[in-house]
Amino acid sequence: MGLRSMIDTYRHMRIKNKLSILITLIIALSLTFTIITQQYVFSIYDGQIYEKSSSVLNLSSTAIETELKRLQQLSYRIMSEEQVQDWLTSLKKNPSDYDRLIISQYLIDRLISYSGEEPYLYSIQIMDASGNDHEGGNILKMDEDRKKQVKAVAADGMGENRWIYPDSKDPALIITREIRSFHKTNFDLDYLGTLVIRINIDKIVRDIAPEEGDVMIVSDGSVIFPREPSFDWSRIAKPKDAVKGYEIQQIDDKEYFIAQIQSHNTGWTYLNITPFNQIFDRIVFIKEMVVFVFIAIFAVVILLGIRFSIGLTRPIDELMIRMKLAEKGNFEEANLFPSGGQVAMNEIGLLQRSFRFMIERINTLIQENYANRLLLKETEFKALQSQINPHFLYNTLESINWMAKVNKQAKISEMVEALAYLLRHSVDLKEPIIPLSEEIDIVRSYVTIQKIRFEERLVFKLDVPDELMGRSIPKLTLQPLMENAIHYALESTIEPCEISIRGWSTEEGIFLAVEDTGPGIPRGIIERLRSGEVTTKGKGIGLLNIDDRIKLAFGETYGIRVDETVEHGARVILILPKGLEE
Numbered sequence: 001m002g003l004r005s006m007i008d009t010y011r012h013m014r015i016k017n018k019l020s021i022l023i024t025l026i027i028a029l030s031l032t033f034t035i036i037t038q039q040y041v042f043s044i045y046d047g048q049i050y051e052k053s054s055s056v057l058n059l060s061s062t063a064i065e066t067e068l069k070r071l072q073q074l075s076y077r078i079m080s081e082e083q084v085q086d087w088l089t090s091l092k093k094n095p096s097d098y099d100r101l102i103i104s105q106y107l108i109d110r111l112i113s114y115s116g117e118e119p120y121l122y123s124i125q126i127m128d129a130s131g132n133d134h135e136g137g138n139i140l141k142m143d144e145d146r147k148k149q150v151k152a153v154a155a156d157g158m159g160e161n162r163w164i165y166p167d168s169k170d171p172a173l174i175i176t177r178e179i180r181s182f183h184k185t186n187f188d189l190d191y192l193g194t195l196v197i198r199i200n201i202d203k204i205v206r207d208i209a210p211e212e213g214d215v216m217i218v219s220d221g222s223v224i225f226p227r228e229p230s231f232d233w234s235r236i237a238k239p240k241d242a243v244k245g246y247e248i249q250q251i252d253d254k255e256y257f258i259a260q261i262q263s264h265n266t267g268w269t270y271l272n273i274t275p276f277n278q279i280f281d282r283i284v285f286i287k288e289m290v291v292f293v294f295i296a297i298f299a300v301v302i303l304l305g306i307r308f309s310i311g312l313t314r315p316i317d318e319l320m321i322r323m324k325l326a327e328k329g330n331f332e333e334a335n336l337f338p339s340g341g342q343v344a345m346n347e348i349g350l351l352q353r354s355f356r357f358m359i360e361r362i363n364t365l366i367q368e369n370y371a372n373r374l375l376l377k378e379t380e381f382k383a384l385q386s387q388i389n390p391h392f393l394y395n396t397l398e399s400i401n402w403m404a405k406v407n408k409q410a411k412i413s414e415m416v417e418a419l420a421y422l423l424r425h426s427v428d429l430k431e432p433i434i435p436l437s438e439e440i441d442i443v444r445s446y447v448t449i450q451k452i453r454f455e456e457r458l459v460f461k462l463d464v465p466d467e468l469m470g471r472s473i474p475k476l477t478l479q480p481l482m483e484n485a486i487h488y489a490l491e492s493t494i495e496p497c498e499i500s501i502r503g504w505s506t507e508e509g510i511f512l513a514v515e516d517t518g519p520g521i522p523r524g525i526i527e528r529l530r531s532g533e534v535t536t537k538g539k540g541i542g543l544l545n546i547d548d549r550i551k552l553a554f555g556e557t558y559g560i561r562v563d564e565t566v567e568h569g570a571r572v573i574l575i576l577p578k579g580l581e582e
Contacts, residue, residue, distance in 0.1 A: 027298050091129065091130060120200050125197075176195040484543075515569060515570050
């Protein structure tokens with residue numbers, strides 16, 4: 001019964017309460033899922049960072065080992081070089097001072113050549129069998145105790161490489177080995193000298209090691225790098241998981257991320273010691289910030305959801321009130337919505353607009369019913385009156401024509417007859433689409449009037465094939481073009497002006513061109529007229545009117561085109577369909 005009662009309560013809730021509960025539930029579930037997913041993703045991310053740090057240390061240690069191996073091979077190349085063997089053998093035989101000086105210079109030049117090829121070397125030094133030094137590179141003079149130490153370490157290697165680690169006196173990592181005689185003619189392995197190669201281990205580590213954390217290189221209790229360590233490496237425990245090679249350890253109440261790798265070649269231990277807070281403070285901060293941000297978003301979304309539900313249902317409540325007023329027949333008050341801003345263009349806003357338009361329409365129909373009847377009678381009266389005025393005008397023109405003939409004024413009679421014909425066809429709107437032959441007759445009447453006015457200054461030519469005379473054309477299409485040509489081409493000059501009408505037919509349609517020899521038409525006039533960039537000064541029928549009537553009669557494919565290719569004068573072309581359809 002409890003669950004059923006809750007369902008019934010929810011079913012009868014107002015829409016805004018339902019929306020508020022639904023939005024709260026959706027946001028709460030989304031927030032919970034997001035926080036759980038975020039914690040899981042961060043745990044994977046932490047593991048990947050640990051593994052990446054260990055992998056970077058592994059790659060760095062491998063690169064350092066590779067560089068040191070290459071320098072070890074360099075020591076073998078120097079020791080085994082035939083010329084070096086010959087020079088050291090000659091020095092062992094106690095030559096003259098001059099020969100010793102020459103051989104020593106050869107040997108030094110060779111060592112300088114080797115050291116110059118290697119960016120990670122301080123110097124290369126050979127102590128010959130007589131105890132003399134031959135050095136090349138950034139030389140550090142060794143005292144007798146240091147020499148004895150180096151020779152002892154080299155002798156202990158019995159010809160193999162031995163390492164001497166940096167100390168307070170010398171920052172270099174030293175490779176040393178004895179040079180024995182193994183000339184192809186004398187393979188007695190006699191002692192010829194001791195080779196000392198001083199390596200800039202600081203530069204190698206700086207170029208190769210990772211930037212994060214402190215890198216240490218340790219061997220048998222001795223710190224190879226850095227020379228003055230800031231961390232007691234003996235306090236670092238080996239990782240419990242040797243496979244991973246990293247662990248978070250707490251030393252002096254501070255957490256450190258420590259990655260360790262032991263070299264199989266040299267036996268050295270490489271460590272990368274990074275304060276945990278240094279690399280993970282931001283991640284912890286991001287984790288906490290994400291939680292707080294989601295809580296803030298939850299609160300903001302809940303408030304916005306409540307506001308949204310109220311904003312969604314308020315217009316519905318107002319619409320219901322107006323509908324009740326309309327139901328009672330109170331259309332005036334039903335149409336008075338609160339003026340608190342524009343109506344939103346959503347579904348509810350459109351519903352309100354439609355309701356208002358419906359109320360306005362009903363009210364308008366009621367109020368205009370009587371007015372429409374009065375307007376109908378007034379229109380009938382004006383129609384009868386408009387029929388009287390042209391009839392009176394025609395009778396007057398007939399009287400003028402009769403008087404002109406009586407007084408033998410042929411020009412006046414011809415002009416009046418042309419004007420009467422022109423007016424009769426202009427006023428008659430029963431046939432908006434007429435044959436081309438009738439439109440040509442209207443043009444001829446207009447030209448007759450203008451010829452009397454301009455005499456020999458107006459030269460009119462007509463070249464339209466007879467097979468086109470039966471084609472349909474909107475009334476008063478060519479005559480306004482003739483009027484424009486006379487106005488803009490003839491009236492503006494005192495020279496004779498030729499105006500012609502030509503017609504031809506192609507597969508695309510019928511073409512009628514009105515041409516004149518006047519000053520021409522500006523480019524793009526049709527587009528500029530349509531955009532309102534320019535306005536016409538005439539009071540008759542303009543180009544846009546003719547173009548619109550042709551398009552309305554026959555379609556968008558047809559209309560007026562101003563030929564802008566002509567060099568002199570103007571050419572306006574009418575494009576009409578080949579058929580007679582209207």
